[in-house]
Amino acid sequence: MTGQGRTDRTLTDDEIRAIVAAAAGELNADGKSVLVIVPDHTRTCPLPLLARALHENLAPKAAKLDFLIALGTHPPMPTEHIEKHFGVEPGQWEKVFGQSQAFNHEWQNEDVLAHVGTLSADEIDQISGGLFQMDVKVTVNRLVFDYDRILICGPVFPHEVVGFSGGNKYFFPGICGAELLNFFHWLGAVITNPKIIGTRQTPVRTVVNRAAEMLKMDKFALCMVTTKAGLFGLYFGSPEQAWSAAADLSAKIHVTYMDRSFDSILAAAPEMYDDIWTAGKCMYKTEPIVADGGELIIYAPHVTELSYTHGAVIDKIGYHTRDYFLGQWDKFKDFPWGVLAHSTHVRGIGTYVDGVEKCRVEVTLATGIPEARCRKVNLGYRDPASIDIADWQGRQAEGRFYIPRAGEMLYKLKNPPDWQKFGE
Numbered sequence: 001m002t003g004q005g006r007t008d009r010t011l012t013d014d015e016i017r018a019i020v021a022a023a024a025g026e027l028n029a030d031g032k033s034v035l036v037i038v039p040d041h042t043r044t045c046p047l048p049l050l051a052r053a054l055h056e057n058l059a060p061k062a063a064k065l066d067f068l069i070a071l072g073t074h075p076p077m078p079t080e081h082i083e084k085h086f087g088v089e090p091g092q093w094e095k096v097f098g099q100s101q102a103f104n105h106e107w108q109n110e111d112v113l114a115h116v117g118t119l120s121a122d123e124i125d126q127i128s129g130g131l132f133q134m135d136v137k138v139t140v141n142r143l144v145f146d147y148d149r150i151l152i153c154g155p156v157f158p159h160e161v162v163g164f165s166g167g168n169k170y171f172f173p174g175i176c177g178a179e180l181l182n183f184f185h186w187l188g189a190v191i192t193n194p195k196i197i198g199t200r201q202t203p204v205r206t207v208v209n210r211a212a213e214m215l216k217m218d219k220f221a222l223c224m225v226t227t228k229a230g231l232f233g234l235y236f237g238s239p240e241q242a243w244s245a246a247a248d249l250s251a252k253i254h255v256t257y258m259d260r261s262f263d264s265i266l267a268a269a270p271e272m273y274d275d276i277w278t279a280g281k282c283m284y285k286t287e288p289i290v291a292d293g294g295e296l297i298i299y300a301p302h303v304t305e306l307s308y309t310h311g312a313v314i315d316k317i318g319y320h321t322r323d324y325f326l327g328q329w330d331k332f333k334d335f336p337w338g339v340l341a342h343s344t345h346v347r348g349i350g351t352y353v354d355g356v357e358k359c360r361v362e363v364t365l366a367t368g369i370p371e372a373r374c375r376k377v378n379l380g381y382r383d384p385a386s387i388d389i390a391d392w393q394g395r396q397a398e399g400r401f402y403i404p405r406a407g408e409m410l411y412k413l414k415n416p417p418d419w420q421k422f423g424e
């Protein structure tokens with residue numbers, strides 16, 4: 001494995017380029033076609049720097065070099081957004097990247113998906129610890145079979161479904177079909193976000209890695225650990241090797257341990273989260289430090305939609321705890337399980353007893369979404385214009401906490417209760 005990681009400073013551009021150059025050499029892509037799988041705009045990632053470095057090192061020798069955007073179920077990126085994502089001026093793609101192309105993944109288009117295998121009910125039973133017994137079909141964007149080398153290039157963060165993102169997650173759910181995606185999102189939701197997030201090895205990671213074993217091509221990864229300040233780590237190797245090193249560093253860079261919980265948290269979503277489907281990360285990464293009976297406010301005046309892809313389903317099911325859905329499974333089992341998972345992640349831990357749902361914390365939207373719609377889907381509402389950030393700044397001793405650019409840094413308690421401990 002090639003690369004380095006630090007906790008004391010970010011890597012310089014020269015160090016990053018040197019790692020990419022070494023990775024390109026190890027890729028042995030002379031005369032070969034290379035497909036680079038990259039994140040969309042909802043992940044902090046110095047993609048312009050890395051894409052250019054890869055192009056400079058690979059394009060002169062490779063037969064072909066293209067990019068595939070791992071959208072999962074996110075909306076496709078139009079050409080102008082792709083250009084911006086790669087740091088290219090409008091209409092200047094060919095000047096920067098020559099004949100290389102960038103493709104959107106189409107998760108709902110059966111014509112672009114290839115069936116590569118099935119996870120058997122026995123495997124699922126073993127991996128999930130008996131939570132599920134069902135066959136799960138594994139599909140992937142068939143574009144990967146048109147290339148000699150597949151290179152994942154993306155960041156690793158604490159993640160609500162899989163524990164830490166990145167690695168083979170860029171295949172599943174990044175460029176896969178709905179069946180596997182829905183299954184393992186619901187598996188993570190049943191285990192619950194507080195137990196999964198920031199846990200290195202989880203049943204969901206095992207599912208993802210097992211599915212990746214079905215892809216019988218040469219697979220590599222450039223896994224990075226990054227914040228707005230820059231790259232702290234960059235590792236090249238197999239998807240498993242590079243992810244493992246990055247996850248270890250991410251646990252040091254992206255996790256903040258707190259001495260206490262807070263009664264009121266104002267979590268400000270960055271502009272890259274353009275709906276609650278993505279801005280929900282403000283809750284996922286903060287839930288462990290909200291006090292029982294407290295309030296988590298997702299502050300995102302720029303957000304006007306619950307989900308550009310799944311909004312109609314969310315309007316039907318609302319935001320509820322895991323137990324609400326499990327307690328009425330016949331009513332909800334035919335909805336997309338990935339949307340059910342998102343719902344529980346945003347609403348958080350709670351109970352459903354004798355037809356009464358009790359949520360541990362109040363989740364409030366201070367966004368551009370109208371109050372009536374917030375109430376309809378079982379979330380609180382505040383007019384974002386009524387929010388004065390100063391009311392939460394510097395007041396930790398009083399139980400108030402402000403988090404700028406929430407959604408990527410995970411907050412955990414130094415002494416967590418049992419319901420936050422994996423395996424409890």
